[in-house]
């Protein structure tokens with residue numbers, strides 16, 4: 001019993017040291033992974049909108065490269081205006097760009113970041129697609145066919 005008690009005071013000091021060492025090793029091992037941004041899009045969908053003039057869109061932009069990029073604008077043949085919105089508390093704010101971190105992702109999801117389609121030229125209907133072009137600070141634009149899902153689609157369940 002005495003030996004266990006005597007060993008304990010040293011532990012709280014030892015743990016932070018180990019954590020710091022691990023972090024340094026992680027940042028130091030990326031020498032072969034500092035290449036340019038490599039972007040791709042996953043899990044894109046548009047819930048069929050209730051409105052005839054406005055729709056929201058969601059997707060995930062994955063960056064497998066070692067350099068960050070920024071999504072700077074979105075255009076679509078289906079709407080005169082597509083803007084980037086952040087949800088802050090219970091309200092949303094338009095932003096001019098969003099970061100796509102190196103070896104990371106930019107996530108648009110219900111209740112968070114979203115694409116806002118306004119002045120729709122035609123209402124997106126479930127089963128159809130909406131074509132968008134994503135524009136970045138440094139990478140080439142990406143064209144994406146976003147499928148239109150039901151108004152209550154949940155990407156977690158796929159329904």
Ligand SMILES: [Cu+2]
Nearest residue numbers: 085092114116
């Ligand atoms: Cu919005």
